[in-house]
Amino acid sequence: MILWKDILKPIAAVVGHDNSIKSVIQKITSEQADIAFVEDQGVLIGYITNSQLLEQIDTGQSLDEPIQYKDDMLKVPDSLPVEFFHNVTTVIGVDSSGGVAGYSTVKNARHQINELQLVHLNEIIHGAGVGIIRTNNLYEIEFMNETAEKFLGLPRSFLLSRNYKALLTMEKDLKRVLDGETLVSVNSTINFKQMSGNFYPLKIEGEISGLVHMFYLREEFEEAVQELDFVRHLYSDLQAVYDSSNEQILVIDEKGKILRVAGKFLSSFWKTKEADQIIGKQIGDFTRRNIFQPNIFELCVKQKKKVTSIQESSNQTRVWSVATPVYHEGKLEKVVILSRDITSNASLHAETDQEDLNTHTFETEKKKLVYRSGKVASLLSNLRRAAKMNSTILLEGESGVGKEIFAHEIHFASPRKDCPFIRVNCGAIPEQLIESELFGYEKGAFTGADRRGKAGLFERAHTGTIFLDEIGDLPLNMQVKLLRVIQEREMVRIGGTETIPIDVRIIAATNKDLKLMVSNGDFREDLFYRLNVIPLRIPPLRERKEDIFPLAVYFLEHFKRMYNIEKSYTPDAISVLEMYGWPGNIRELENIVERLIVFSQEEWIDREVVLKVLYGEEESKKKQPLVLEMMPLKEAVAELETQLIELGMRKYGTAAKVSEILGVSPATISRRMKKIKK
Numbered sequence: 314m315i316l317w318k319d320i321l322k323p324i325a326a327v328v329g330h331d332n333s334i335k336s337v338i339q340k341i342t343s344e345q346a347d348i349a350f351v352e353d354q355g356v357l358i359g360y361i362t363n364s365q366l367l368e369q370i371d372t373g374q375s376l377d378e379p380i381q382y383k384d385d386m387l388k389v390p391d392s393l394p395v396e397f398f399h400n401v402t403t404v405i406g407v408d409s410s411g412g413v414a415g416y417s418t419v420k421n422a423r424h425q426i427n428e429l430q431l432v433h434l435n436e437i438i439h440g441a442g443v444g445i446i447r448t449n450n451l452y453e454i455e456f457m458n459e460t461a462e463k464f465l466g467l468p469r470s471f472l473l474s475r476n477y478k479a480l481l482t483m484e485k486d487l488k489r490v491l492d493g494e495t496l497v498s499v500n501s502t503i504n505f506k507q508m509s510g511n512f513y514p515l516k517i518e519g520e521i522s523g524l525v526h527m528f529y530l531r532e533e534f535e536e537a538v539q540e541l542d543f544v545r546h547l548y549s550d551l552q553a554v555y556d557s558s559n560e561q562i563l564v565i566d567e568k569g570k571i572l573r574v575a576g577k578f579l580s581s582f583w584k585t586k587e588a589d590q591i592i593g594k595q596i597g598d599f600t601r602r603n604i605f606q607p608n609i610f611e612l613c614v615k616q617k618k619k620v621t622s623i624q625e626s627s628n629q630t631r632v633w634s635v636a637t638p639v640y641h642e643g644k645l646e647k648v649v650i651l652s653r654d655i656t657s658n659a660s661l662h663a664e665t666d667q668e669d670l671n672t673h674t675f676e677t678e679k680k681k682l683v684y685r686s687g688k689v690a691s692l693l694s695n696l697r698r699a700a701k702m703n704s705t706i707l708l709e710g711e712s713g714v715g716k717e718i719f720a721h722e723i724h725f726a727s728p729r730k731d732c733p734f735i736r737v738n739c740g741a742i743p744e745q746l747i748e749s750e751l752f753g754y755e756k757g758a759f760t761g762a763d764r765r766g767k768a769g770l771f772e773r774a775h776t777g778t779i780f781l782d783e784i785g786d787l788p789l790n791m792q793v794k795l796l797r798v799i800q801e802r803e804m805v806r807i808g809g810t811e812t813i814p815i816d817v818r819i820i821a822a823t824n825k826d827l828k829l830m831v832s833n834g835d836f837r838e839d840l841f842y843r844l845n846v847i848p849l850r851i852p853p854l855r856e857r858k859e860d861i862f863p864l865a866v867y868f869l870e871h872f873k874r875m876y877n878i879e880k881s882y883t884p885d886a887i888s889v890l891e892m893y894g895w896p897g898n899i900r901e902l903e904n905i906v907e908r909l910i911v912f913s914q915e916e917w918i919d920r921e922v923v924l925k926v927l928y929g930e931e932e933s934k935k936k937q938p939l940v941l942e943m944m945p946l947k948e949a950v951a952e953l954e955t956q957l958i959e960l961g962m963r964k965y966g967t968a969a970k971v972s973e974i975l976g977v978s979p980a981t982i983s984r985r986m987k988k989i990k991k
């Protein structure tokens with residue numbers, strides 16, 4: 314609100330009501346005023362301006378004649394807001410003590426109000442990026458805001474009072490504005506800056522007193538348009554990238570609703586054909602229905618940071634996912650999840666194995682054999698001794714104990730180590746192919762055969778080692794043929810006549826009881842005795858528990874490298890692994906470690922997750938100790954005692970403390986410990 318006192322000017326010249334024109338002109342000139350106020354006995358009764366004096370002279374009056382002053386004047390308290398009154402041209406402001414505080418013409422008051430309103434308007438639109446320039450009706454710049462200053466790159470001190478019309482280059486005549494026209498969307502240039510904006514005539518009391526130019530810089534606007542264009546192109550480029558990407562890109566809102574899917578849609582993971590079918594659904598519904606685990610969105614929201622995890626679906630599709638939270642002004646807005654199918658890597662691995670198995674390429678790379686137990690150490694020393702000789706070795710052991718890896722050890726410890734090592738999985742080759750695979754064929758031997766003929770595995774293993782895995786699965790007719798090769802050390806290709814000498818070291822392996830098979834008539838006795846020259850039994854993992862920890866760490870390292878993530882076991886987790894019975898032996902341990910990586914959501918693989926993975930959700934909730942296999946009671950009690958003492962020693966370090974906790978004498982603990990060490 315504008316008050317009169319804000320705009321009042323001081324009264325410079327006061328004259329008497331009977332003063333001559335001449336004396337008033339002298340008074341106004343000496344005071345450098347353009348208005349003189351008329352008084353009578355100390356009271357202001359009117360006013361006279363330069364132009365009124367000139368009018369009087371114009372009518373032929375002599376300079377000595379008294380002035381003809383005007384009295385359309387009103388006295389108002391100076392603390393009141395400015396308002397305009399009918400038939401009043403000049404206002405005298407009176408202060409609180411009744412004295413004259415100053416004057417203002419109505420025209421000046423309107424002008425001032427306009428000015429202040431413009432300042433006000435500038436404040437309101439400040440930041441909107443609009444330049445404002447106001448001129449008087451001589452085009453002289455009287456007001457400009459900071460944006461105008463910034464846009465034009467010229468300081469206010471330079472521009473104020475300058476002729477805007479002279480500075481401005483534009484396609485329309487600025488005079489039209491002063492004639493009352495509004496010009497909309499006019500391009501103009503000043504100081505090499507291109508502007509676009511509107512020109513408005515500024516009216517005060519119906520009279521045009523100047524113009525207002527409101528504008529923005531064209532380059533800024535065009536930049537914005539270009540930016541928009543760029544974003545549009547970027548979007549279509551990205552769409553193309555997404556479509557050819559191997560990754561699935563998922564955008565989820567802060568509440569877990571799937572907003573968008575781009576890139577490769579992993580349909581088998583979702584168990585859904587089309588990406589459209591998951592849009593709008595809650596991600597949590599999928600994990601609740603166990604379509605896959607874990608809910609990486611939830612992990613990301615909880616941890617408020619980027620998280621990585623392997624997600625596994627109920628149909629064994631595994632994806633490696635990275636979830637990134639997107640924040641806007643400190644608030645979670647969405648989560649973007651990139652997922653890559655790693656099932657294909659795994660099956661690729663299996664396929665290569667399969668291929669090895671079918672084509673039986675040379676497997677010369679030695680696999681690392683990890684162990685810590687005395688049992689494996691002594692087995693290895695026997696095995697290496699046997700390796701030096703050429704005798705046939707029969708490896709016996711449960712499935713998954715690592716028979717192949719021990720066969721490798723034999724080969725690499727033998728004089729044949731630089732020659733081929735050929736693995737034949739007797740159980741995996743179709744019966745009708747087994748003969749041609751083992752012994753090869755001559756060209757044209759049978760329909761579908763390679764025209765050039767093919768060497769069999771025995772030929773390819775010449776001078777090296779042939780590892781006949783799952784020998785118990787070899788069909789009886791093939792057992793006869795194998796026996797002949799072993800006895801005669803020579804063979805003939807299918808369809809061929811030439812005998813080929815064979816110099817191979819045979820290692821056979823089985824997880825079946827071959828003796829029992831012999832007595833059942835399923836395995837030839839003569840072949841059994843030919844193979845069973847040096848039998849070596851590989852103990853199951855439960856009989857060499859000391860190997861569990863180094864193997865678990867070895868596989869964890871392997872998967873950490875494979876998936877490029879960081880995880881470690883807690884000591885309790887290891888204890889649980891060591892207590893487990895491992896019916897599937899090392900192969901099972903390997904699989905379990907991979908699953909632990911999938912299911913552990915933190916960087917630590919803890920006891921709970923191990924229990925869950927090993928025994929399932931329900932079993933894992935049972936109180937320890939867990940007895941999941943049948944065993945003689947005496948053995949079970951001894952096992953429990955051993956585990957309690959070992960756990961106690963790991964936890965408390967001294968026999969005294971352990972005895973206190975277990976409620977037995979320290980002597981009992983020492984005795985048991987001696988027994989354990991044996």
Ligand SMILES: Nc1ncnc2c1ncn2[C@@H]1O[C@H](COP(=O)(O)OP(=O)(O)OP(=O)(O)O)[C@@H](O)[C@H]1O
Pocket residue numbers: 680681682683684710711712713714715716717718719782783822824864899900903
């Ligand atoms: N001591 C070990 N150190 C490192 N890896 C091992 C060890 N023993 C076994 N493995 C690994 O465990 C897995 C199972 O081993 P392997 O295939 O040799 O078992 P197997 O006894 O031949 O089983 P099958 O019943 O199929 O004959 C393989 O990946 C193997 O590399």
